Amino acid sequence: GAGVSQTPSNKVTEKGKYVELRCDPISGHTALYWYRQSLGQGPEFLIYFQGTGAADDSGLPNDRFFAVRPEGSVSTLKIQRTERGDSAVYLCASSSRTSDTQYFGPGTRLTVL
Amino acid sequence: SQQGEEDPQALSIQEGENATMNCSYKTSINNLQWYRQNSGRGLVHLILIRSNEREKHSGRLRVTLDTSKKSSSLLITASRAADTASYFCATDTKAAGNKLTFGGGTRVLVKP
Numbered sequence: 001g002a003g004v005s006q007t008p009s010n011k012v013t014e015k016g017k018y019v020e021l022r023c024d025p026i027s028g029h030t031a032l033y034w035y036r037q038s039l040g041q042g043p044e045f046l047i048y049f050q051g052t053g054a055a056d057d058s059g060l061p062n063d064r065f066f067a068v069r070p071e072g073s074v075s076t077l078k079i080q081r082t083e084r085g086d087s088a089v090y091l092c093a094s095s096s097r098t099s100d101t102q103y104f105g106p107g108t109r110l111t112v113l
Numbered sequence: 114s115q116q117g118e119e120d121p122q123a124l125s126i127q128e129g130e131n132a133t134m135n136c137s138y139k140t141s142i143n144n145l146q147w148y149r150q151n152s153g154r155g156l157v158h159l160i161l162i163r164s165n166e167r168e169k170h171s172g173r174l175r176v177t178l179d180t181s182k183k184s185s186s187l188l189i190t191a192s193r194a195a196d197t198a199s200y201f202c203a204t205d206t207k208a209a210g211n212k213l214t215f216g217g218g219t220r221v222l223v224k225p
Contacts, residue, residue: 004155031211033211033212033213035213035215040217041217041218042201042203042215042216042217042218043156043201043203043213043215044215045212045213045214048210048211048212055210056209056210056212059212089154091155091156093156093213095211100143100144100146100161100205100211101146101158101161102146102158102211102213103158104148104155104156104157104158105155106154106155107154107155109154
């Protein structure tokens, strides 16, 4: 079956602009996660949804970052007033109610000029 | 912050040799998972081992877990050029829910 998909695969923007990154989880997966990975490092947790609600947003670095999952499926990560330090690969993962395994999408590479 | 630390940071071996990498973590865990990543993009899930398990196998992969030492190892037997990738361990804890905390990864190069 289809895995986790993310769009766009690459996004180049200018400092100060607003961006939206989309994640489409595996069908039927109730849990959805966002991580951010800087070059040469492991991914770092941003936010986790169980259904429509954010169960844990402790990893969001500041209030410029916001994520939604209005219908409990697709999620959008929104970044306002982007900064060069936001440049990274943004990874999305999903898992089912019966498994702890998280399945990752291909990521969106965000470059802020 | 990252809970896990992989060792070594980089590993270069010949095709057919075994590759072993280690992961250490700081707090008690619920599960430990190993992932592979090619070219800095999506992570591929390899194995999940629970805190009450000591060893798991999947094909050419063998994972061990020693909760007393707070460490895990991943062994790839009879390596292939296609195994060239970065390998990450990730832990989750009951206290922190399902979010994963990753180590910095081991970059493995398998030379043909």
